[in-house]
Amino acid sequence: MSSYFDLTSELWKWNSPIWLLVLALTGLYLVCLRGQSGKQIACFALALLTLALAYVSPIGVLSDGYLFSAHVIQHLALLLIVPLLLLLSLPSSAMETLFQNPLLNRIGHVLAVPFLGWLSGLGVMWFWHIPSFCSASTESYSLGIVRDATFLLAGLAFWWPIFSPVKRFHLPSAQAVLYLFSACLGCTLLGIYITFTVISVCPAFANPVDRIGILNMLYDQGLTPATDQKLGGLLMWVPPCSLYVTAIMVTLRRWYADMEPMTAPDTTGSLREAHR
Numbered sequence: 001m002s003s004y005f006d007l008t009s010e011l012w013k014w015n016s017p018i019w020l021l022v023l024a025l026t027g028l029y030l031v032c033l034r035g036q037s038g039k040q041i042a043c044f045a046l047a048l049l050t051l052a053l054a055y056v057s058p059i060g061v062l063s064d065g066y067l068f069s070a071h072v073i074q075h076l077a078l079l080l081i082v083p084l085l086l087l088l089s090l091p092s093s094a095m096e097t098l099f100q101n102p103l104l105n106r107i108g109h110v111l112a113v114p115f116l117g118w119l120s121g122l123g124v125m126w127f128w129h130i131p132s133f134c135s136a137s138t139e140s141y142s143l144g145i146v147r148d149a150t151f152l153l154a155g156l157a158f159w160w161p162i163f164s165p166v167k168r169f170h171l172p173s174a175q176a177v178l179y180l181f182s183a184c185l186g187c188t189l190l191g192i193y194i195t196f197t198v199i200s201v202c203p204a205f206a207n208p209v210d211r212i213g214i215l216n217m218l219y220d221q222g223l224t225p226a227t228d229q230k231l232g233g234l235l236m237w238v239p240p241c242s243l244y245v246t247a248i249m250v251t252l253r254r255w256y257a258d259m260e261p262m263t264a265p266d267t268t269g270s271l272r273e274a275h276r
Contacts, residue, residue: 010212011058018055022048035091047085050077065138066214067223068205069232075151076235079125080243083155090165099166111160112169114179121158122186124150125236129190134202158183162247173255177248184244191237195230205229 029044036044054060054077062070099108111117128134128147137147161171161179171179200206206225208215223231 010214011061013056013061016052016055016060018052022052029089033091033094035093036089037091040089040091043085044089047082047089050085051082054078054082061212065204065208065211066218067232068202068225068228069223069235071138071202071205072232072235075125075128075148076240078148078151079121079155079158080240083152084159084163087156087159087163087165092165092167095165108160108164108166108169111157112164112171114161114171114175117157117159117161118179118183120154121183124154125187126190129194129201131199131201131203135204138202138204162251173251173258176251180244180248180251184241187240187244188237191233191235191240193233194236195233200225201229201232 025048054074059070059073059077063074099105128137128150137143160169162176164170170176194201205228
């Protein structure tokens, strides 16, 4: 029984330095911004919870050289979930005022260039799954920090043209749908390749170093390197596309809401005609 609890405790990394980033982001959010709604505060809290769990929970421990599938979950959270929730947590009025600054306004317009965001979001996922780069960033702590930082920044750049708190930076709805659909296609192609290839996408996970004595248990559960890579490919394929489809639905709803006032009947004109 004691060995079970020892193993369980090894799968949680409560002393992770990610808490420093969580505290820094919380301080900035509380001090620098005003006028947040309850939903925006909830999005911010959920973003920080997701960020912390990506490192502190067993996902973070297993992604550190044990399971490729856990590595994929962690990076999808950093690329797609945390940046999206952070953008949704920002109050529009405060950000509109902030981006009146000429330098920030220029940065906002650069981030709103769709090709830049699309290439950032898809590019980091493809780049860091080149076998040599994937293994190097898994085995090197400092390179792993650089990799994870690029996921977060690329995620912010990817979602900015769709969910920026400053509406003038949004893509037109038709372009936004194409942007999201093509991103889904890009993730699907990478996921299919990883799922069905016989090549090890990340050799560091093919021969892991068993630092905490859990490798036999994982293999006994059927999570051999080949099976684990297939699972990682499916995770990179299905959940991101589900999120992109949801974002497309939100975009179409926004498009319909923008068109509704234009197509609403002119009741004042009808009343004026009736009084004649």
